[in-house]
Amino acid sequence: MYIHQSGIDTSTPFGKMMFQMCGVFAEFERGMIRERVISGQNRAKSQGKHIGRPTNLNEGLTHSIKYMKEQGVGIRKIAKELKVGVGTVYKVLDEVA
16 A cells, blocks of 8 residues: 555555554554643633533423323433433432432
8 A cells, every 4th residue: 555645655664664653653642632631621620610511401300300200101201202311311310319
């Protein structure tokens, strides 16, 4: 295989070595980016900022989930009718238990 943009022929030993070196540096760079992102998130959390999407879970929705479960409605049906995720239903019911 020949990588035209970089001029690397991976069928030769030197080409294989160069290709692997590119992979090593790419993996290193990815690791550095990951560390910076995590450190930024930790800094934001320490400053009291919320990470992630805002929740649409409110008191009325929580009450509805609990009531429907008491009436014997299934988890998936609750989620579908209230337009929330199954995980959200489980999260509310775990808080009750």
